[in-house]
Amino acid sequence: MTAGSNVNVPFSYLDRQFADVDSYLADVRELVLSGDFTLGKPVRDFEARFAAMCGMPYAIGVGSGTDALILSLEILGVGPGDEVITSPNTFIATVGAIAMTGAKPVFVDSNDGFTIDAEQIERAITPRTKAIVPVHYSGNVADMPRIRAIADRHGLFVVEDACQSIKGTRDGLPVGSWGETAAFSLHPLKNLNVWGDAGVIVTRSAELNDKLRLYRNHGLANRDEVLMFGHNSRLDSLQAVIGNRLIEQTDFITNRKIENAQRYDEAFGNLAPMVRIPKREPNVVHVYHLYMLRVERRDDLLRFLTARGVDAKVHYPVPVHLQPAAKSLGYAVGDFPVAEKDARTLITLPAHQHLTTEEVEYTVAAIRSFYGA
Amino acid sequence: MCSFSGSITVTANAPARTVPYVNLAAAHTKLKAELLEAVAAVIDSGQFILGPQVEAFERAFAAYTGASFAVGVASGLDALVLALRVLGIGPGDEVITAPNSFVGSASCIALAGAIPVFADVGDDYNLDPDAVVRAITPRTRAILPVHLTGRPAQMDRLMEIARDRSLFVIEDAAQAVGATLADKKVGTFGDIGAFSLHPLKTLNACGDGGVMTTNDRDLYERLIVLRNHGLKTRDDCVEFSGNSRLDTMQAAMLLVKLPHVDAWNSQRRALTLQYRRELNGLGEVVLPSERTGEYAVYHTFVILAQRRDDLRRHLHERGIGTQVHYPVPIHLSRAASELGYRVGDFPVTEDQASRIVSLPIYHGLSWQDIEYVCNAIKTFYQGDEA
Numbered sequence: 001m002t003a004g005s006n007v008n009v010p011f012s013y014l015d016r017q018f019a020d021v022d023s024y025l026a027d028v029r030e031l032v033l034s035g036d037f038t039l040g041k042p043v044r045d046f047e048a049r050f051a052a053m054c055g056m057p058y059a060i061g062v063g064s065g066t067d068a069l070i071l072s073l074e075i076l077g078v079g080p081g082d083e084v085i086t087s088p089n090t091f092i093a094t095v096g097a098i099a100m101t102g103a104k105p106v107f108v109d110s111n112d113g114f115t116i117d118a119e120q121i122e123r124a125i126t127p128r129t130k131a132i133v134p135v136h137y138s139g140n141v142a143d144m145p146r147i148r149a150i151a152d153r154h155g156l157f158v159v160e161d162a163c164q165s166i167k168g169t170r171d172g173l174p175v176g177s178w179g180e181t182a183a184f185s186l187h188p189l190k191n192l193n194v195w196g197d198a199g200v201i202v203t204r205s206a207e208l209n210d211k212l213r214l215y216r217n218h219g220l221a222n223r224d225e226v227l228m229f230g231h232n233s234r235l236d237s238l239q240a241v242i243g244n245r246l247i248e249q250t251d252f253i254t255n256r257k258i259e260n261a262q263r264y265d266e267a268f269g270n271l272a273p274m275v276r277i278p279k280r281e282p283n284v285v286h287v288y289h290l291y292m293l294r295v296e297r298r299d300d301l302l303r304f305l306t307a308r309g310v311d312a313k314v315h316y317p318v319p320v321h322l323q324p325a326a327k328s329l330g331y332a333v334g335d336f337p338v339a340e341k342d343a344r345t346l347i348t349l350p351a352h353q354h355l356t357t358e359e360v361e362y363t364v365a366a367i368r369s370f371y372g373a
Numbered sequence: 374m375c376s377f378s379g380s381i382t383v384t385a386n387a388p389a390r391t392v393p394y395v396n397l398a399a400a401h402t403k404l405k406a407e408l409l410e411a412v413a414a415v416i417d418s419g420q421f422i423l424g425p426q427v428e429a430f431e432r433a434f435a436a437y438t439g440a441s442f443a444v445g446v447a448s449g450l451d452a453l454v455l456a457l458r459v460l461g462i463g464p465g466d467e468v469i470t471a472p473n474s475f476v477g478s479a480s481c482i483a484l485a486g487a488i489p490v491f492a493d494v495g496d497d498y499n500l501d502p503d504a505v506v507r508a509i510t511p512r513t514r515a516i517l518p519v520h521l522t523g524r525p526a527q528m529d530r531l532m533e534i535a536r537d538r539s540l541f542v543i544e545d546a547a548q549a550v551g552a553t554l555a556d557k558k559v560g561t562f563g564d565i566g567a568f569s570l571h572p573l574k575t576l577n578a579c580g581d582g583g584v585m586t587t588n589d590r591d592l593y594e595r596l597i598v599l600r601n602h603g604l605k606t607r608d609d610c611v612e613f614s615g616n617s618r619l620d621t622m623q624a625a626m627l628l629v630k631l632p633h634v635d636a637w638n639s640q641r642r643a644l645t646l647q648y649r650r651e652l653n654g655l656g657e658v659v660l661p662s663e664r665t666g667e668y669a670v671y672h673t674f675v676i677l678a679q680r681r682d683d684l685r686r687h688l689h690e691r692g693i694g695t696q697v698h699y700p701v702p703i704h705l706s707r708a709a710s711e712l713g714y715r716v717g718d719f720p721v722t723e724d725q726a727s728r729i730v731s732l733p734i735y736h737g738l739s740w741q742d743i744e745y746v747c748n749a750i751k752t753f754y755q756g757d758e759a
Contacts, residue, residue, distance in 0.1 A: 012419065021416050025409055032408060035397030037572035037579050063447055063581065066602070066616035080464065080486070092602050092610045099613035102464075102486060188421040195421050196620030197447065218450070218476050219708050224699060226706040229480035232450040236580030238622065316608055323610040325603050 007362045011311035011350045012189065027241045039217065042240035047200070049247050050184075053167070055174045056202040058209035061235025062216050065163040065185025068199035069097035071233060072159045072181040073131060075211050078103050082130035086161070087116040088321040088331075089339040090135045094161050095320045098133065105329065107321050109336040112279050114292065115142035117338070121150050131157040136165035136175050138315075139191070139257075139289035140278075144170055144178040159183065163199075164289035166191045167254045171283050176202045181212075186235075186243060191257070191289055192250050194239040254287050256353035260360055261288040264349060267364040268293065274371045290315055291351035296371075298345050304370045310363050313348045388692025392733050392742045395694075397572055399737040401579075404629055408579075411625035421621050423601070430624040431584070433631050437551075438558045440566065440586035442593035445619025446600050449547040449569025452583035453481035453517070455617060456543045456565040459595050462487050462514050469508050470517040470545070471500050472704040472714075473722040477569075478519050478545050479703045487514070489712065491704050493719040497662065498675065499526035501721070506534055515541035520549035520559045522661065522698075523575075523641075523672035528554055528562040535563075543567060548672035550576045551638045555666045560586040570619075570627060575641070575672060576634050578623035637736050638670045644734050644743060645671050651747030652676075657754045673698055674734040679754075681728050687753045693746050696731045 031042065043061050051059035062068050078084060080102035086094055088107040098105040108124045111117040114137045121132065132151055134142035144160070151158045162168070162175040163185035169175070176182035184190075186198040203209055214221065219230030235243075268275045276294040280286065292315065295301055305312040319339040321331035333340065349363060401408065415426060427445050435443035446452050462468060464486040470478050472491035482489040490513070492504035498521045505516060516535050518526040528544075535542045542563030546552075550568055552559045560566025568574075570582035587593055595612075598605055603614035649660055659677035663669060675698065678684050685695050702722045704714035716723065732746060 021413060024416070025413060028412060029405070029409060032401050032405060032579060033398055035399075035401065035572070037397065038581070064616045070615060092604065092613075093616060096602050096610075096613045096615055100615045105613075195416070196622050197422065197616060197618055218480060220476070224697070224701055226476045226701070226703070226708040229476070229483040229708045231480075231484065232448040232477065232581060234581055236620070236623075238580045239620075318608055320610070325610040325613045 007359060008309040009311060009350050009355065009359045009363050011313055011352075017354060024242060024245060027245065028238065031238060031241050037237050039234055040237050042237045042244060043235050046235065046240040046243045046247070049244065050200050051202060053247060053250065054176050054202050056176050056204060058203050058206070060201045060203075060209065060212045060216060061240060062199045062201060063233035063235070064197040065183055065187060065199040066093040066097050067231070067233040068163075068183030068185070068201045069094065069133065069159060069161060070100050071212060071215055071231060072183055072201055073097065073101045073103070073133075075208060075215050076131065076157045076159070076180060078130050078157070081128065083126060083128045084131045084133055085121060085124050085129060086133040087135055087137070087339065088319040088336050089114060089342055090137055090161070090320060091163070091316070092320055092323065092325070093163075094133060094135055095326070103130065104128075105326075107331065107336060109338045110137070110342065111338065113140045113281070114138050114278065114342070115140055116147070118143045118146040118150065121147065122154075125154055125156070129154065129156060131159060133159050133161050135161040136168055138292055139165050139168060139287040141165060141168045141170040141175055141284050141286070148178045163187075163190070165287055167250060167285070168287045169285040180205065181208060186239065191253050191287060192243065192246055194242045194246065196236065196239055198235050198239040198243070200235070253353045257288040257291075257351050258286070260351040260355055261286070261291050263360055264291060264351065264364065268367065271368070271371055271373055275367065288351055290348045292346050292348050294342065294345045295347050296345070298347055301347060301367070301370055305363075305366055308366050310366055311350055314346060315348050317343055319343050388690070390742065390745055391692035392738070392746055393694045394696050394731075394733050395573060395735055396737060407629045408626050411629050412622055415622050415625045423618060424621050426621050426625040426628060427619055430619070430627050430631070433628060434584050435586065437631060437634070438560050438566070438586050440561045441588040442586065442590070444585045444593065444596045444600060445624055446583045446585060447617040447619065448581040449567060449571060449583040450477040450481055451617040452567035452569070452585045453477065453543065453545060454484050455596060455599055456567050456585060457481060457485035457487065457515070459592055459599060460515065460541050460543070460564060462541070465512065466514040467510060467512045468515045468517050469505055469513060471519045471521065471722075472702045472719050473498060473699065473725060474519040474521055474545065474703065475547070475699065476703055476706065476708065477547070478517060479709070482517070488512075489709070491714065491719060493721045494725070495721065497524055497527075497664075498522055498725065499524060500531065502527055502530040502534060505531065509538060509540075513538070513540060515543055517543045517545055518563075519545040519547075520552055522675050523549045523552055523670035524661070525549065525552050525554040525559050525667050525669065528559070532562055548574070549670055550574065551634050552670045553668040561588065564589065565592065570623070575637050575670065576627065576630060578620075578627055580620065580623055582619050582623045582627070584619065640736060641671045641734055644738055645674055647740060647743045648674060648732065648747065651744060652750065655751060655754065658750065671734055673731040675729050675731050677725065677728040678730050679728070681730050684750065684753050685730060688746070688749055691749045693749055694733060697729060698731050700726055702726050
């Protein structure tokens, strides 16, 4: 905490979430003594619960959200020579996953809700396009009905990057409902978080389910029969044990985040144009993995809040198409005006489930005072 | 038989004792308190991704192997894939490896986009350097020797072959942590060493994990970035990559275990001496040999046995677990069908695949267990069970 502030509003909540660590450790102790560390009962249980939570028939536990994307794309046959469309205002892993398959990432600008602008997708489609990876960025849900229709019209696969949107819905349908698969992350900062890296793929296809189970585990049909050269990307049993406990908290976590977001929305509603709230769609359940606002004098505000103990962040100051890693893709400043402007004006406020009312109001007051409101 | 315990009656239905092939639970009982303490410390810190425990494990593992640097990753397979990628090996390139290994030794090459090329092994179960020379083509970029069963491959000759032809060497040391050749640890001969920390390994995480070793600072610095989305800092992505991090939780537990590895390896070696004493002179089996100057760590204790499948059934009926590592060589697996190999391409590997059997060997196996196993093997061949 910086001198002068009397409240500290942390971005991360892991110390609060696991304050009662003993009950978790009891489960871990049981696992350690069972020696069942690889794809055992805890993983099967977790997969069944996760599938049920998502309203999907199949869930496959893997090593990370990134791996969930890579395995999904590769099992659909995406590889060298193919193009995959996504948006540039995402965590780098979405694009890294596409590049890891050997395919070329192709960007389409984002919209007011931080998801891919469906309007512009068809212009980016070429004969080499194989798939679209819409990102349900920040916990919002992309315009999936339109994206699915475009994909069907052009014979493309859809892999939903749902890493930030566990429990998100559109038109009453959960994320994962539209894609061939959807990729989830259970990274420690996600709405359903475990104690290290982990991810899940959901699918409605029995065939993809079978193939992905092989593909995540060395292509092994059984101990001695290798059907394909595969990855080793398994959800750790240890993480599944933690996940089995935390999955029961997912509704609580999601609801608390939504409540915090609604309070912020209400508090900042009259601060335009200094503070602009993204358009909220009534038919979407946005789960606010990140609570982001477009603000004037963003960097000054960030410093101001940091000095007052409010742990605000920027996701992310450099859009993916302008990262050094993207150099060979040949994009330039100006190619994606929405994503680029967002990179300069977005700020992310702490909105997690362990914030107290006092902390939320402190943050609100700090921002109002910054803009002299 | 069963002279050690005359009170126990042996029948087919109720074995005198059971000797499972592995017992992971037993291995963790002694360290339980320390392991849980390490886990609790990670939880208290709230830092579950990378951080001090991962760095401490990397430093300790580098010091243990004598390598300059170590990098923790998500699995042994990822360690191999990242090694190939960081060396720039990809589509169009060929990499030579052994066909008698776990599939990971070949799938890593396919995952990197390159072509796995196999060379036959010798009676040490490791790459035959002469066969490697014959497998080299203008497209060969690297040799990927496997220290299978925990026995060091012939690194002196393989390194010479690689040096002469400017090939990279990536050591698959997944089964061989602590093994040495002329007092030099495996994983430090080639450009990069790749270790698995899978639960069945001697140095084992409670889940998947891997670690890489190298003496090259440039490779090390790139690997640190490649295993973490290509991120140099939170906001600076210098190279597209995946996510392959050793979990902090696993690193914390591995730090508890690493100091015990040498003791665990010498316990395994002591168990092999017991096997050798008991099975000495039995003509139907061939025990693993050892060259002078090498220190094998016996991840598996593999013998060549006549009528192997019958022997396994016989042992199974007596409560003794065995395994075959591996019954189908990689070049004959369905995964390799596109590579165009056939039965007969690697006669030594294929002959071994029909005769090898791995006997129980693990921390906690008792002198009596081994005597029981060996007596059962002897009765199988000598038929004097009574």
